[in-house]
Amino acid sequence: MAGTHVKLIGSFLSHLRELAPFIIRRIFYSIGVVAFVSVVVFALVSISGDPLANLRENPRIARSDIARIEQRMGLNKPKYVQFGYWLRDSVRGSGEWSTSFSYRAPVFPIIWDRFKNTLVLMSVTVLVCLVIAIPLGVFSALRQYSKLDYAVTALSFFGLSMPVFWFGLILQLVLGFYLMQALDLRQPLFFTASMYTTGFEHDWLNRARHLVLPVTTLALATVAGWSRYQRSSMLDVLNQDYLRTARAKGLPESRVIAKHALKNALIPVVTIVAIDLAYLLGGAVVTETIFAWPGMGRLFVQALEQRDFPMVMGNIIFTSVLLVVFNLLADVIYGFLDPRIRQE
Amino acid sequence: MMIRQDKATEKEPNVTTQLRDGTEVPLEGTDRSPLEPGGDLIYVAGRTQGQMFWLRFKRHKLAVVSAGVLLALYLIAIFGPMLSPYSFDKIEYTGAKPPSMSHPLGTDELGRDEMTRVIYGGRISLMVGIVVAVLSAGIGTVVGMIAGFYGGRIDNLLMRFTDMMLALPLLPLLMVAGLIVADLKIDSMWAIVVILGLLEWMAVARLVRSSFLALREKEFVEAARAMGASDWRIITQHLLPNSIAPIVVNTTLVVGAAIIVESVLSFLGFGIQPPTPSWGNMLSNARSTMVLYPWLMWAPGVAIVLTVLSVNFLGDGLRDALDPTQVRVRE
Numbered sequence: 001m002a003g004t005h006v007k008l009i010g011s012f013l014s015h016l017r018e019l020a021p022f023i024i025r026r027i028f029y030s031i032g033v034v035a036f037v038s039v040v041v042f043a044l045v046s047i048s049g050d051p052l053a054n055l056r057e058n059p060r061i062a063r064s065d066i067a068r069i070e071q072r073m074g075l076n077k078p079k080y081v082q083f084g085y086w087l088r089d090s091v092r093g094s095g096e097w098s099t100s101f102s103y104r105a106p107v108f109p110i111i112w113d114r115f116k117n118t119l120v121l122m123s124v125t126v127l128v129c130l131v132i133a134i135p136l137g138v139f140s141a142l143r144q145y146s147k148l149d150y151a152v153t154a155l156s157f158f159g160l161s162m163p164v165f166w167f168g169l170i171l172q173l174v175l176g177f178y179l180m181q182a183l184d185l186r187q188p189l190f191f192t193a194s195m196y197t198t199g200f201e202h203d204w205l206n207r208a209r210h211l212v213l214p215v216t217t218l219a220l221a222t223v224a225g226w227s228r229y230q231r232s233s234m235l236d237v238l239n240q241d242y243l244r245t246a247r248a249k250g251l252p253e254s255r256v257i258a259k260h261a262l263k264n265a266l267i268p269v270v271t272i273v274a275i276d277l278a279y280l281l282g283g284a285v286v287t288e289t290i291f292a293w294p295g296m297g298r299l300f301v302q303a304l305e306q307r308d309f310p311m312v313m314g315n316i317i318f319t320s321v322l323l324v325v326f327n328l329l330a331d332v333i334y335g336f337l338d339p340r341i342r343q344e
Numbered sequence: 345m346m347i348r349q350d351k352a353t354e355k356e357p358n359v360t361t362q363l364r365d366g367t368e369v370p371l372e373g374t375d376r377s378p379l380e381p382g383g384d385l386i387y388v389a390g391r392t393q394g395q396m397f398w399l400r401f402k403r404h405k406l407a408v409v410s411a412g413v414l415l416a417l418y419l420i421a422i423f424g425p426m427l428s429p430y431s432f433d434k435i436e437y438t439g440a441k442p443p444s445m446s447h448p449l450g451t452d453e454l455g456r457d458e459m460t461r462v463i464y465g466g467r468i469s470l471m472v473g474i475v476v477a478v479l480s481a482g483i484g485t486v487v488g489m490i491a492g493f494y495g496g497r498i499d500n501l502l503m504r505f506t507d508m509m510l511a512l513p514l515l516p517l518l519m520v521a522g523l524i525v526a527d528l529k530i531d532s533m534w535a536i537v538v539i540l541g542l543l544e545w546m547a548v549a550r551l552v553r554s555s556f557l558a559l560r561e562k563e564f565v566e567a568a569r570a571m572g573a574s575d576w577r578i579i580t581q582h583l584l585p586n587s588i589a590p591i592v593v594n595t596t597l598v599v600g601a602a603i604i605v606e607s608v609l610s611f612l613g614f615g616i617q618p619p620t621p622s623w624g625n626m627l628s629n630a631r632s633t634m635v636l637y638p639w640l641m642w643a644p645g646v647a648i649v650l651t652v653l654s655v656n657f658l659g660d661g662l663r664d665a666l667d668p669t670q671v672r673v674r675e
Contacts (some may be wrong), residue, residue, distance in 0.1 A: 033511045044520045161652040163604055165611045166645035167628060173634050173641065285515060286608055290631075300516060301612060304523055312520065319513045327511075343573065 015336045023332065030324040037126065037320045042086065045309045046079045086313065095098075100311045101149065102303070107314035111296065115318075117195060118288070118295030122280045125215050129222045130273070137222070137230025137269075138186065138262060152227060159224025168217040168290040175213060193292040214291040218284055229272050234265040267337045271330045278326035282319035368501050400665040407661020410654035417651055421466040430457035440637045450639045452629065454457075454569050462643045463535065465621040469603050470651070472537055476602035479541030481595040484548025491549070492556025493579055503553070514543060522614030532617045536609065540602050555587040591664035593659055600655035607648055623648050 016023070100107050140152040176192035182190065190199070190212040201204040237243070238261060246256045281296075287295035296315065303311035402408055430447075430586065435454045443450040449458035491502040525535040559565060562582065570579050609615030610624025618625055623644040630640035 033508060037512060039518065041517065044524060045518070045523055122582075125635065130389055132653055157653060157656055158649075161600065161656055163607050163611075163624075163645070163648050163652075165608060166641075166648065169634065169641060170625065170645070173638060177635055188345050282513065285519070285612065289612065294364075301519075304519055304614070307523075316513055316516050316520075319516060323511065323513065 012336055016332070017333065019332060023328070026328050027332075030328065033324055034317060034320050038087075038317055039083075041316050042079075042083050043312055046082070047311060049293050086310065100303075100308055100314075102306045102308040102311070110311070111299065111314055111318055114294060114296045114299045117293065118281060118284075118297065120195070120287075121211070121214060121218075121284075121293055121295060122277075124211055125218045125222070125280065126273075126277060128215055129219050132219070133223045133226035134230055134269070136227040138234050138265070140227070141231045141234035141265075142257070144235065149231075152231065156224040156228045159220045162220060163185050164217060164221060165286045165290060167220055168213070168287060169214045171217060172253060172290070195293060214287050214293055217287050217290070218280070222280075225276070226269065226272065230265065230269050233268045234261065237261050237265040240264075265323075267334065270337065271334050273307075274326050274330035274333065275323075278323045281326075353399060396613055397600065397665050401661055404657075404664055407665075410657035410661070413650065413654045414658065417466065417647075417654075418470055420463060421470050424463035425460070425467070428457070428460045429462065431458040440633070440640070442637075442639050449643050450637075452640055453637065458640060458643060461621040461626060462623070462647055463568025465623045465626055465644060466481035466647060466651075467614055468533055468620065468622045469606060469624075469648070472533065472540070473603040473605045473651070473655070474598040475537045476544060476606075477595045477598040479537070480544040480598055481548050481591055482545075483541065484545035484594075485552050485591060487545065488549040489556060489579060489584070492553035493560060493575070493583065495557065495560075499553070502549075506549050509543070510546050512543070515605075515608070518609055519612065519614045522609050526614065526617055532615065533620070536606060536615055540605060541556040544598055544602065548591060548598075551590040554589055555590060556583055559583050559586055568593045589663075592666060593663045594657060596659040596662055600652040600659070603648065603652055603655075 011075060062191060099105065103110055124269060136152050140146075140149040143149055171190075172192040175190050176188045179190070180188040189209065189229070191210045192213060195210055196207050199209075243256060245262055246260045247253070249258075284295075285297035287293070288295045289301050292298070296318070300312065300315045302308075345665075435456060438451065440453045441447060441451045447457050447459065448464065451457055452461070454640055487502055487506065491499040491506075521539045522532075522536065525532050525539075565578060565582055573581070606615055606622065607624030607627070610622045611628045613625075613628065616622035616625055618629070626644040627641065630637070630644070634641055
């Protein structure tokens, strides 16, 4: 068994070496994309409101003080100079990016901190979604036009048409509040806000009870998408000639499905999962807002509301980098799993 | 024996056909099969594209129902406010009341009639959906058309740009744009429509481009060119009509996507600004008083799901009905 793993890693490394020119080209291109994003966002942010509006409206703050703050934050400079400042602060060796207006601290460590919380939420979500979506998709493909298949199709249409925030609110009201009333509890069985109850930081049951509702909320749409994708990919494979060959040479059906069909049907799904993963890790803005989850998404909403532009910029750049990296990763893995793609 | 038969009827069960003497018999399962020696001469009416489309479309029951639901929703949104005795922003000092005879969906915490507000919100949401879809389809078609028809450098340039646009993190950007709109006190609905239209065209552009790339090598295009047809004529008379199916399907789906995105933005406070009601900002409002006035939470959400579900089913039905390679409709 160990031998096959070593062989697998070896062939993956040789695949990487083969792809090196492609990867390098893609990295340069990705830098271009991130630069494009940062210019667009900076332009948008610049024409947006004045971060000092609140201070200006306050009659007790002297004009000279405001001028001093402007000076310190560089807000009195022309926009392109401000962009230069931002760029300089962001690429400077310390890896701290520029300074947040509202936290008065470097942006990157704050984002990183919140990112870890998002990571907790998303790892559980992705695990749950994979465990549900893959079998659902496979079985509905194996029994096409059966009751199960129709039920899965109906569920996926429903999941894709349901706005995430409304589903989250319903869960809060029904599984949070009404369930608590029905069971006559003093605390909800499934908590509706935050990551853990203060003081219960190391109580895993408490953490799990906080995870149930946000994970369910995120899972609905994700399971709907992935199971649908798995179904159609499985259907494609089931029509292939090599499956008939496998059956003809006398393999038991279970082996035909597990070894020959499923293995191939999973390949395109890997790509979708990798790309969705980037979106999820970038912070589920809506879900984190509803369930007061202290992750990247909520940080972004708060930064926008406070007009903390360095934080907004940092957040979007971080998300775009994630997207670009996972896209590249998806392509590399896809090429490794499906050698036919490598020709291009 | 002469048989004139068009492709669509070839495998369709239960299609009747007319014998020479004018009697109608089913094409399948009759003793007088025209294919047997001595069988009757049959005549099957030629069908126009439109008839074939309709025959296939009406097989998809859910899509037909969805089209009806959507039509009803649009009619309610257009004429509903004229029939309602209440106005959407008139504040009554009665506070929030659960559903009753005079207020079928209850009133919100400012005493405004919830049903009137849902209908008004529907005006906004449905309008946003349709206009964004048409706008993005327009931009996408033009970009895809130019890229696919001229190919080469222009294609490369336009597609690189499209890829760049696809790499933009959509929701965060929309939120920043929504904040600007709120700050500048522009009419939030039209601003949101334009912004969404400018960020949703990429899928259509890619579809149209790949369709054009495939079609422009076909013989009938070559023939048209040999006969001296101008680029413009080839594009509008030969390429575009043959690319219409993916455009229509995608445009339909964008209606649903735009309604969802608008509601998310409004829910987070970066979309349609109160007091103008939209389904999203009504739910944002309902969220803060969810436990006290739970009835406020249901109607806007049901409205969104109903609309988007119908749009998605309609898109599915259109995809099946517009696919020219599909001879047989789904079972």
